[in-house]
Amino acid sequence: MAETLLFNALREAIDEEMGRDDTVFVLGEDVGVYGGSYKVTKDLYNKYGELRVLDTPIAENSFTGMAVGAAMTGLRPIIEGMNMGFLLLAFNQIANNAGMLRYTSGGNYKIPMVIRGPGGVGRQLGAEHSQRLEAYFQAVPGLKIVACSTPYNAKGLLKAAIRDDNPVLFFEHVLLYNLKEDLPNHEYVVPLDKAEIVRPGKDVTILTYSRMRHHVTQAVKGLEKKGLDPEVIDLISLKPLDFDTIGASIKKTHRVIIVEECMKTGGIGAEIIASINDRYFDELDAPVVRLSSQDIPTPYNGKLETLTIVQPKQIEAAVENMVALKV
Amino acid sequence: MVQERTLPQFHAPAAQIAPEEGLRLYEDMILGRFFEDKCAEMYYRGKMFGFVHLYNGQEAVSSGVIKSLRSDDYVCSTYRDHVHALSAGVPAKNVMAELFGKETGCSKGRGGSMHLFSSEHNMLGGFAFIGEGIPVALGAAFQSRYRRDALGDSSADQVTACFFGDGTTNNGQFFECLNMAALWKLPILFVVENNKWAIGMAHERATSQPEIYKKAAVFGMPGVEVDGMDVMAVREVAQQAVARARAGEGPTLIEALTYRFRGHSLADPDELRSKAEKEAWLARDPIKRFEGYLLEQNLADEGTLKEVRDRIQTRIDDALTFAEESPEPSPDDLYKYIFADE
Structure with a gap:
């Protein structure tokens, strides 16, 4: 058992899955050299290189669509929304393409991608950075929506989300990143569909x-x-x-x-x-x-x-x- | 009539093309034209529904670009996607069946005219909202580079051709993706089919710089304009762009000056385009022009060309029969394809 902070549990999940499957990559704003705004991707850039931990320009709708195209052609992207509120700028790509394209294409393509990042009301961050977005996405067909809440489930659920063949919106909470918990030393995955x-x-x-x-x-x-x-x-x-x-x-x-x-x-x-x-x-x-x-x-x-x-x-x-x- | 741009000159005889390659291009253009004519007929006879956007007049662009690709390259299209799908190798019968909403359609009857997909043919889709296909195409191109440079697969040199119209070039996704493609040297061709009109919005009324190819320069990307009514000219610039992309030298923006011979969609009354403008462009019909070229250069004779037309007409007729006789999707499958593991 090792005492682990929630943000590190997420980092371990990404690191383990990137090691396990070389089609898994991370993209988003400041995920690479900077290591992520909440340090969920710290040092992964040095370990996996600039293509697998891809720093994107500030272009949410376009880099989300790019992840959809990469997922359609066999990669497994993990998008970090620096703040999940920014996903409003990518709503079209998330709804029309990540969510609906498999159905609209009659099963021609699958979209194995994870969109993760901090959401929820923090401490006096103001309206735009304190969004409660999960319900906005609830009606979109084809999306799975998951919210983690402890270091244990954060790690196990993120690993399951990365392995899932569908687009998964993965909500973390901005005030939970520093929760601590003893995590097992052995590998584990927590199923996405179980309360x-x-x-x-x-x-x-x-x-x-x-x-x-x-x-x-x-x-x-x-x-x-x-x-x-x-x-x-x-x-x-x-x-x-x-x-x-x-x-x-x-x-x-x-x-x-x-x-x-x-x-x-x-x-x-x-x-x-x-x-x-x-x-x-x-x-x-x-x-x-x-x-x-x-x-x-x-x-x-x-x-x-x-x-x-x-x-x-x-x-x-x-x-x-x-x-x-x-x- | 809006001020016409001077079309760039291209001297086709200087370009080498084998007779069989010429006929392959001709056949592809005829396939596109005949298919769309049949769609119009079926739409007006109430056999086809929804918004149907036809490609008549623009065939030189689809054929010139896509026939310069390999079969493992990727194609990404818009709502005006029938002919791109056909050029990419999606069988006419499966495209026609899709338009009839049948289970045998390339999208199993779930997509329709604006949502043609075929993973087998690397057809990434018809995307119905303006600009949304560009990031998806960028993702396919990123994937090729990822396989080559992150995974060390030297055979991963696939190129992506991304088609869109003049109206799209005022949308943020266009600029965002040009930036990323140039930044990361992705193997992609951005092919603007500038047909001068976004439904009723004339290109010059929508943009501060109507010469779209010039917008590549700020991204440090080659931008070329080409006569989109001349398949030999389109082919020439496409081949150069594909070679650059495949060699890892990055993206190209191609602006093909073209014209749609019908309204925006079959629901468009097409009242704003002047008769003089339409006539001027009809006189440049890319199929007639290419026929003339093939004959002049002794690459084909009248009999051979007629044979091609007859063969394609038979294929269209067969596609129609196939579509009409195919079953509709089962109501039991209403929820099929929502998730990948079901």
Whole structure:
């Protein structure tokens, strides 16, 4: 076991996969000589050379399309979005080409590519650098969307994403890069399509992902002291959703709270609620509650920013209310 | 009528071409022309749907460039992609079946006119949005260089030909990709088919520098203009550009001055282009011109050319029968091809 920071876990995943498969390469802004804005590609340029760790000009839509073309012709690109917000500039290539081209081409081409980088609300980075984008991409056919949350799953999921033959949007969270965890010394891969049961419980199912997992974990400490026993599930895969795990939990607890960092309108939680209504309505003892961030551009002011995203106390209160059936 | 540019002079007799090579080019141009004429007929008879953009008039560009490539080179096209696909070797029957939305189409009936793909023929696609194919083509070219220089595969000398129109050259992806291609010396040909009009927007009204080939200079890239109605001229510049790309000397921007003989798509009333302009360009029909050249140079006689036309007409008729008789995709396969591992 070796104590590893999350950004280093990601770096190890990339390094191991580049060593294992020479068609894997990294491209993006400042990924090479600079080593990545969050040092996820530190020193890989020296190890693998300038073509395999390719510093691109600031041209997001074009270098994303270039990765699509490289993937169509047999390479396995990993794009680093210096900030995932910049992907808005590449939306056409991600949606029309990475996402849809396999279908539109009648299966002529596959697009094995990973688009990864920091997303989420950081500390007073302002609206454009504090985006909650996962829901924007949710409706695009052909994309897989994954959010990592711990050093362990970050490494194992990124390795799985690199080996996947489909385009994977891989969300990291800007405030989680320095999380530490002991990682196994042996190689491991974490499947992309399985949710993770963070804490088994019986009173209520809490569905969450990315940084909100850690807010939920904080809230659970308070709830445990009050004698409550929530089940916490980290969704991991935001598309497709793992309804095997979600459904099994609902059949056990009959109550669901969704805690997400994305915006409420058209969010991941909105989709989950609709799907739960379709599949498990009869299992529910109470309407599903969702705690989402506010439908506003992330404000710069620290107090307003705190109000924008869900805080542990709110989660605690929501669980207590629900268990008391005061939903 | 917009001010016409003086077409660059090219003296074809100076170019060497074997009779069989001349006939190969002629056959490819005839294939493109006859195929598109059949598409118009089928569209107006309600057999073909969606937006259909025909290539009539521009055949010298597709044939001149793509027939200068090897079969393992790559071709990337736009929404006006039927003839590029045909030149790249995608069988006419599979292109026609695609336009009929059939399972036997080159995109299994899922793509349609603007989304022709064939991995077997390294046809990277028809891309329907302006400019979006250029980065994809750049990626294929990067892949060739990656295999050669990062993986040490000396046989990886494939070249990518990327086609797009004059309107696209005002889009950021054009400039971004020219920059990266020159920066990394990628084996790619940027082929602008300047047909003077982006639907109803005249080229001169959309751009501050109408001479597109000159835009290569700021990237330190060779830029050449060529008479896009003369297949021998297009072939000559394409061969030079392919040789440079294959030798690792980087990209070339080719501006082929050409004209579409029909509207932007079959849904376009084509009211803005003047009669005088259309007549002036129709008089330069690249197929008639090349027929004249083949005859003058004694590379073929009338009988041989007629034989080619008859053979192609039969192929088009067979393609039509094939398309009409082919099955539609099964409703059970509605979700097939979303993900690669399903």
